[in-house]
Amino acid sequence: MRVQVAIVGGGPAGHLLGQLLHQAGIDAIVIEQRSQDYVLGRIRAGVLEQGTTDLLDELGLGKRMHREGLVHGGFALNFGGVQHRIDLHQLTGGKRVTVYGQTELTRDLMDARATLGLRTVYEAEKVSLHDFDGVRPKVRYLRQGVTREIECDFIAGCDGFHGVSRASVPVNALQTFERTYPFGWLGILSDTPPVSPELVYANHARGFALCSMRSQTRSRYYIQCPLDDKSENWSDDAFWDELRLRLSPKLAEKLVTGPSIEKSIAPLRSFVAEPMRFGRLFLAGDAAHIVPPTGAKGLNLAASDVRYLARALAAFYAGSQAGINAYSDTCLRRVWKAVRFSWWFTSLMHKFPEGGGFAQKIQEAELDYLVHSPAAATSLAENYVGLPL
Numbered sequence: 296m297r298v299q300v301a302i303v304g305g306g307p308a309g310h311l312l313g314q315l316l317h318q319a320g321i322d323a324i325v326i327e328q329r330s331q332d333y334v335l336g337r338i339r340a341g342v343l344e345q346g347t348t349d350l351l352d353e354l355g356l357g358k359r360m361h362r363e364g365l366v367h368g369g370f371a372l373n374f375g376g377v378q379h380r381i382d383l384h385q386l387t388g389g390k391r392v393t394v395y396g397q398t399e400l401t402r403d404l405m406d407a408r409a410t411l412g413l414r415t416v417y418e419a420e421k422v423s424l425h426d427f428d429g430v431r432p433k434v435r436y437l438r439q440g441v442t443r444e445i446e447c448d449f450i451a452g453c454d455g456f457h458g459v460s461r462a463s464v465p466v467n468a469l470q471t472f473e474r475t476y477p478f479g480w481l482g483i484l485s486d487t488p489p490v491s492p493e494l495v496y497a498n499h500a501r502g503f504a505l506c507s508m509r510s511q512t513r514s515r516y517y518i519q520c521p522l523d524d525k526s527e528n529w530s531d532d533a534f535w536d537e538l539r540l541r542l543s544p545k546l547a548e549k550l551v552t553g554p555s556i557e558k559s560i561a562p563l564r565s566f567v568a569e570p571m572r573f574g575r576l577f578l579a580g581d582a583a584h585i586v587p588p589t590g591a592k593g594l595n596l597a598a599s600d601v602r603y604l605a606r607a608l609a610a611f612y613a614g615s616q617a618g619i620n621a622y623s624d625t626c627l628r629r630v631w632k633a634v635r636f637s638w639w640f641t642s643l644m645h646k647f648p649e650g651g652g653f654a655q656k657i658q659e660a661e662l663d664y665l666v667h668s669p670a671a672a673t674s675l676a677e678n679y680v681g682l683p684l
């Protein structure tokens with residue numbers, strides 16, 4: 296089979312790119328190693344920047360997001376037993392974020408792909424990338440015992456951090472930058488009303504906590520936990536008790552608890568691979584970079600990468616190589632700013648084992664500065680809503 300672009304990975308980056316290419320009249324196939332249900336079963340990101348919601352609107356796919364998503368003009372920082380609001384709308388000249396789960400966004404993209412009759416291969420095994428240093432790259436995979444080969448002009452590696460795309464690049468062609476953090480996030484999902492109408496990021500001497508949501512009746516909560524902890528070690532009651540301890544008393548009082556419907560631990564990592572292009576292979580999203588989740592940048596970065604990539608490929612087919620040549624540098628300028636912000640927000644909000652009382656006091660002083668200095672609050676707000684593309 297022959298297509299213009301073979302997209303490896305059917306997460307949000309791969310599906311968004313598929314839709315953008317279709318809009319540009321470029322023929323693409325999505326090759327995903329898991330089943331559709333598996334991809335939709337992963338509970339991940341929750342907050343979309345305005346740039347990401349605008350992208351969905353441009354694709355004509357924003358209808359359900361506008362109906363069901365929750366538009367937030369601010370969020371709260373909870374520390375020292377008190378809550379303070381960061382007014383995103385006022386500090387950024389009218390910008391907002393939308394709470395709409397990654398699962399829902401991916402479902403909308405999958406449905407649109409199916410309705411348009413665009414090709415997606417699920418449960419593709421042993422996916423391998425070939426000849427991307429030349430002009431006729433190929434992707435091979437095994438499906439139902441038969442090996443298939445797709446010949447293409449370009450490969451888009453949208454297969455996440457553990458995917459095959461980045462791993463296919465010769466080691467000496469790649470420079471990587473990495474920071475791991477000595478803790479994880481234990482997250483639960485529950486069919487209970489959110490404790491607060493807006494998100495709450497809590498700094499506490501016992502560790503970080505985040506109160507988020509998926510709807511008016513479904514909550515998503517996270518607490519910082521040891522890296523080697525297991526979700527099985529945490530009963531629902533133990534989770535709720537620990538969360539309550541990390542929130543200001545006034546907020547903790549309002550917490551409505553109930554049985555969890557999902558409970559899992561995610562490690563935290565900052566990682567960037569440079570460059571993001573090798574010949575005719577382009578990396579996008581988590582395949583090229585990872586940020587710790589504090590500040591919800593991962594999915595939004597995946598969206599900005601594929602927006603740049605779709606534009607570059609459209610320009611290529613219209614006769615200009617400028618876009619594909621600039622792709623890596625253009626993405627990385629934005630990526631590094633989000634890596635910096637996510638690292639900074641993580642460092643500000645979490646308890647570090649080596650930190651002790653001094654580190655806690657410094658964090659509280661910076662938080663106090665943030666909520667009382669319009670200059671500092673504006674910097675936080677403009678990064679949170681997303682830097683311009």
Ligand code: FAD
Pocket residue numbers: 303304305306307308309326327328329334338339340341342397419422453454455456457458459460560561579580581582588590591592593594595597
């Ligand atoms: P992915 O979503 O990882 O999609 C990659 C796809 O490629 C997957 O479907 C995978 O099955 C497929 N694939 C992998 N290998 C192959 C292969 N060899 N062949 C074919 N297909 C393959 N971000 C936030 O902003 N907020 C959050 O709260 C948040 N929570 C997170 C929690 C967890 C546990 C994780 C892992 C990430 C979280 N993130 C969060 C980050 C966010 O979910 C990612 O940035 C986002 O999913 C990136 O999308 P992607 O399409 O690049 O990668």
Ligand code: DHB
Pocket residue numbers: 339340341342494505507508515588589590591592
């Ligand atoms: C969510 C996750 C985040 O990392 C964040 O900063 C905000 C919200 C969430 O899953 O809802």
